[in-house]
Amino acid sequence: MTPEVDKEMTRRRNAIGGSRVGYVSSWSVEIIGKYNGKHHALLNEKRCNCRQYEKVQIPCGHAMLTADSIGLSYQNLVGSLYKTSTWAATYKGIINPELESNDIDIPDDIMSH
Template sequence: MTSNIAEQLNNALVEGRSSPIIELVMFIQGMMTRWFSARRKKANKHRGLMTIEVDKVMTKTMALVKGSKVNSISSWSCQVVGKFGGSESVQLEQKKCTCKYFDNMKIPCGHAMIAADNIGLEYETMVGHWYKTVAWRETYAGVIRPIGDPRDESIPEDVRDAMLMPPLTKRPPGRRRTKRFPSTGEMPGPKKKSVPNKCGRCR
């Protein structure tokens, strides 16, 4: 949710980027077909009300506030006091918490889950609709069909008879770049340490 989806897609298209435009479109179509098919099967097998990743996030968040105390303010409001004295105010009806995680992410924070346990509220009712398994299945319900035979398409005569020339471009010297330029403020990943060659007998 914090990564740019365009960067991930750009990384997935590295293999087909150097191909002609028609081959690139076919490469993207095949890749998206595989992705949708795999995710559709995974979503249909899942039996929980929330998606797998959201369930993991909530379990990890709950462990961070384990041992906190809950002070009831009203039937839907609570004050959660942590082990080190910090306190947060939770309003379950408005789905808000003073830590702002619940407000912004629409995923219940640890304070909200402890407060929900105090009044017997199910966690699933506090999660945003787009994090539920129903929305997950709806996302990949569409089918990306293979590209049909071009001979089956009806092409107008003026388009068929048109002479389309390639653009007048000059290829820059040197080998074409395969990796993108890093964005402003982006930290490069750690470099792998080179292992020196050793003799197989004497080491």
């Protein structure tokens, strides 16, 4: 994943310090916050009821805590648009330089407007 996404995920993970995992099933987990607030993370659907996860496809702290509990890498949770392989593929093709305006044949009727 990109360095900026990694920084955001670290921030999100640190924000839920003191929370604990209460299992529901292997992919569906209840997170109990330090003040007894509850969130429900669904890793197989890449969702959490805090709504942060599905909004930007970067896992929330609840999803990361859940991933930690089952030994799943955070990289499996990030949306494909944030993966370095996707970014590299974006620039893989040929990028042609912009032409100088005097190298382009512009019809006279367009030039007169």
